[in-house]
Structure formats: structure tokens, C-alpha cells
Amino acid sequence: xxxxxxxxxxxxxxxxxxxxxxxxxxxxxxxxxxxxxxxxxxxxxxxxxxxxxxxxxxxxxxxxxxxxxxxxxxxxxxxxxxxxxxxxxxxxxxxxxxxxxxxxxxxxxxxxxxxxxxxxxxxxxxxxxxxxxxxxxxxxxxxxxxxxxxxxxxxxxxxxxxxxxxxxxxxxxxxxxxxxxxxxxxxxxxxxxxxxxxxxxxxxxxxxxxxxxxxxxxx
Numbered sequence: 001x002x003x004x005x006x007x008x009x010x011x012x013x014x015x016x017x018x019x020x021x022x023x024x025x026x027x028x029x030x031x032x033x034x035x036x037x038x039x040x041x042x043x044x045x046x047x048x049x050x051x052x053x054x055x056x057x058x059x060x061x062x063x064x065x066x067x068x069x070x071x072x073x074x075x076x077x078x079x080x081x082x083x084x085x086x087x088x089x090x091x092x093x094x095x096x097x098x099x100x101x102x103x104x105x106x107x108x109x110x111x112x113x114x115x116x117x118x119x120x121x122x123x124x125x126x127x128x129x130x131x132x133x134x135x136x137x138x139x140x141x142x143x144x145x146x147x148x149x150x151x152x153x154x155x156x157x158x159x160x161x162x163x164x165x166x167x168x169x170x171x172x173x174x175x176x177x178x179x180x181x182x183x184x185x186x187x188x189x190x191x192x193x194x195x196x197x198x199x200x201x202x203x204x205x206x207x208x209x210x211x212x213x214x215x216x217x218x219x
Contacts, residue, residue, distance in 0.1 A: 004066055010134065014142035015061055018112060018149050019081040020048045022105040027084040029104040033097040035090040043084045056080035083159075095168055095175065102164035109150035113213060116142030121217040143213055144206075151205045157189065158182035 024045060027038025038044055043051070052058065057080065091097040120139035126132045154162040159182045167175045192198035 008062065010137045011061070011141045011145070014116065014138060014145050015057075016048045018109060018142070018145045019057055020046060020051045021108050021112065022149060022153075023051045023081045023084045025104040025108040026086060026101055030084070030086045030091065030101045033100060034092040035087050035101075037087045037090065038084045041085050051081040051084075053080060053082045095172075099165050099168035102161040102168065105161050106150045106153045109146040109153070113143050113146035113150065113209075114216075116140075116146065117213045117217045121219070124219070143210065147206050147209050147213075148202065151202050151209065155201070158185045160185065160189075 023043065027044040030037065031039045031044060045051075048057075060080075086101055088094045088098050088101075091101070116139045120136055120143065123132050123135040123139060153160050154165075156162040156166045158164065158167065158179060163178075163182070163185060167179045169175075170178055189198065192201065
């Protein structure tokens with residue numbers, strides 16, 4: 001427990017920011033393209049309480065962190081928030097604009113990963129003191145959770161963002177058929193998670209992007 005509490009303190013802010021801004025971005029872009037549903041529901045906000053899912057935002061990340069702390073290898077940390085409501089039929093060009101709404105979340109995670117990388121670089125250049133090491137650990141956590149969420153959500157499985165992007169890009173009849181897979185998307189993810197295949201699929205992309213981040217900031 002003594003080691004879990006500092007771990008939670010380091011990861012709490014990066015996880016909340018990654019999930020909250022990801023969902024708010026979907027709602028903001030949807031409103032820009034003509035759908036006010038998320039705005040009317042009060043979901044275009046930085047208030048994490050509006051986005052928190054008790055299981056996906058709290059229990060799952062804590063369980064993975066606890067497993068990583070006590071069992072030395074709990075897997076890739078990820079989570080999810082309550083999905084922002086989007087009525088794609090209210091977008092000005094529903095099929096085309098779906099791409100931008102879906103891509104907004106992973107794009108914000110990309111920006112946050114870059115921001116945390118810059119903070120890590122700045123902290124690494126400071127004289128080591130009481131705050132520099134925790135700052136570096138938090139920045140590393142921010143890079144990790146945003147990279148994982150970006151890569152995870154770009155998997156072409158509806159209702160993940162990658163699945164919605166695929167539906168937007170596919171021709172009409174094929175897009176319709178692909179969209180009908182959405183009810184099976186979450187069970188597929190749970191199966192991949194339970195069998196360990198999710199981490200196997202994600203890890204090469206996560207590791208590759210982390211290497212790219214390290215190269216960009218000169219580490």
C-alpha cells in the first residue's frame with residue numbers, strides 16, 4: 001500500500017487530463033461541425049466529474065497500477081470515460097464530418113503526449129531536488145497514458161475512434177456494413193484484454209511512439 005499511494009499520486013493528474021480532454025475534444029469538434037448534443041448535455045467542459053466513469057476512469061486504472069506495483073507487471077495502463085454524446089445525423093456532412101469528430105480525441109492525446117515530453121525535458125535539465133524527480137515521473141506517466149489512449153482509440157474497431165474513422169473513409173455500402181459491427185466492439189476489446197492480445201497488439205506502436213518522443217526531445 002505504501003508504494004501504491006505515491007504511484008496513484010503521480011498517475012492521477014495525467015490520467016484525468018488524458019481522459020477528460022479526449023472526451024471534451026469530441027464534443028467541441030462535434031459542435032463545430034453542427035451537432036450541439038454534447039454542448040447541451042454540459043459535456044464540453046474540463047470538469048473531470050462530468051466525464052468520469054466509475055469503472056473505466058477509476059477502478060480499471062487503479063487495478064492495473066496495483067497489479068504493476070505488487071505483481072511487477074500488470075500490463076499497459078489504460079482507461080475510459082463516459083462517451084460524449086454525439087448525434088452524427090446532426091452534423092452538416094455526417095459521414096465526412098464523423099472523421100474529424102472521431103479523430104479529435106486521439107489528436108488531443110497526441111498534443112498532450114508532446115506537452116508532457118517537453119515538461120520531462122525541462123525537468124531533466126533542472127538541478128535535482130525535491131520536485132524535479134516527481135515532475136519527471138509525472139511527465140513520463142503523462143506521455144505513457146496519452147500514447148496508450150491514442151494508439152488504443154485508433155484501433156479500427158467500432159465504436160473506438162479508429163472504427164469511426166474507418167466508417168467515414170469506407171465507401172457507402174461497405175461503411176454501413178462495417179458500422180454494424182459496433183455492438184460487438186466492446187466485447188471484442190474485453191476478449192483481447194482477457195487473453196493478453198490487446199497488450200501484444202498495442203505495445204509495438206506504444207513503444208515506437210515513445211521512442212519517437214524521446215528522439216524529439218533529445219533523450
